[in-house]
Amino acid sequence: GAGVSQSPSNKVTEKGKDVELRCDPISGHTALYWYRQSLGQGLEFLIYFQGNSAPDKSGLPSDRFSAERTGGSVSTLTIQRTQQEDSAVYLCASSLGPWGYTFGSGTRLTVV
């Protein structure tokens, strides 16, 4: 597609439930990133995928968070046993190289 597509755009879930957030990067972009923006905060790095290399998971805040990228394209960010502090906008971006990110519009996650 023309841009980075994320779904759903909004998600309300009950505390303790699992959620899956999806990202469709720009076709041909080898790098894919997940960031999140909590209320009143800057964007926080979560995870980075580059081609077939092992992902950089150093930004994942806890072991409840995981992500995968299938076939070098679509990525899914999974949050298990959601907590209220997980409420944030989750942004996916893709690029051909470092820095030249194109961000998606994000998924606004609200844990109630």
Next chain:
Amino acid sequence: DQQVKQNSPSLSVQEGRISILNCDYTNSMFDYFLWYKKYPAEGPTFLISISSIKDKNEDGRFTVFLNKSAKHLSLHIVPSQPGDSAVYFCAASSNSGGSNYKLTFGKGTLLTVNP
């Protein structure tokens, strides 16, 4: 520990005047800096960047200045237009350790340009 700081949460300017958005950083390993613009309900879009080997980069109405000794950068928009109203994020990366892809963002400054 916030490594990139945007101390002004908001800024309001008159159309046609200059907008100056400021950003300070604490990590001396940062060597590449970027500005992103974000409209409501959209993802951030890249605006302009600067390498630490430069002190100025200009692109049309947008100029970024870098003062390495002060660990400070600023974004100048001249002349400001109502369509520039958005949240502006400062971001930085470091090439050390091979993780130059990882950006550290500030909290953003909401710019409002009044007609």
